[in-house]
Amino acid sequence: MTRVAVLGASGYTGGEVLRLLLAHPAVEVVQATSGQFAGKRLDYxxxxxxxxxxxxxxxxxxxxxCDVLMSCLPQGGLIERWARVRELASRVIDLSADFRLDPTDHERWYKKHPRPTDVPEFTYALPEWTASQLPGARYVAVPGCMAHASLLGILPLVCAGLVKPELVVDAKTGSSGGGATPALSSHHPERASALRCYRPVGHRHTGELENIVERLTGTRPSVHFSATAVPSVRGILSTVHCFAARPIVDENEPLRAIATAYREKPFVRLIRPNTSASPFPEPGPLQGTNYCDLAVDVDPDRNRIVVNVAIDNLVKGAAGTAVHALNLMLGRPETEGLGFRGLHPI
Structure with a gap:
């Protein structure tokens, strides 16, 4: 059994990490920390x-x-504790943005939390694209939830050379993406029916998308990213608008590129035309799961390719990917402990 401790486990992401790890056949949860709930049971x-x-x-x-430390602390929390943490665990999985980006991009987007200069490189845990880097990895960074969904739609098309390096991304997210600590904008009367674009420009996932696409494909795109709050608790729907690199002659070419990229990937499901009563991805049926549903549409008259990607922000967008990465790090079956397939209706 691998002994895992969860740092900052009382928030929404920490709760999902605990839910998955406590049912994992190869893991023993040995500690869970909280500044607010110390001394109380996990189910409090x-x-x-x-x-x-x-x-x-x-x-x-x-x-x-412990053998593995999973950190669910908010941004800057692991950086602040890094000197001590690195002495306690030979492997660390961070679910914040502390170690996702290359140092130059991190400095640009996270000036309030500069990275220590002695921190080793973290492997970016996007298992569908970085699985070969995860076995034996010691330090792993989990993607941001909206960036994660968007990357799953972007990368197959960029790798296939089908799109120009300019992307428009509109990501819709439920209220749990704001975390468990209440604020005026997340107070239930303010948020329950909210449909608002809360970050039209300047969202930090812009930098993550540009950095990671360049890291994985060699091409740095110009990303135009907006984030919109929708009246739900869980879920992300990311709509990615790409512009074809050449006139679209074969409308099925983007579909084939995506299908090829994810053919052997157990957690990505491609929704094809006329195969479902719900022909477009939606987060509802994915609640609690580590699955991603994805669909592609083509507008040949405007040379535009649109990919819609749906995930559960707390699982596929955070805790589930952390466990997926842990499985790969340990040489375990990658789907172990992640088999829940969702509910419908929800």
């Missing part, structure tokens, strides 16, 4: 964990050595 903030564990939260400072 996470009622879905009732009966799953007798563990109680401990303060962050009480963290002990």
């Amino acid at each position: 903030p996470h009622p879905s964990l009732r009966g799953m564990s007798a563990l109680r939260f401990v303060p962050h400072e009480a963290l002990e050595p």
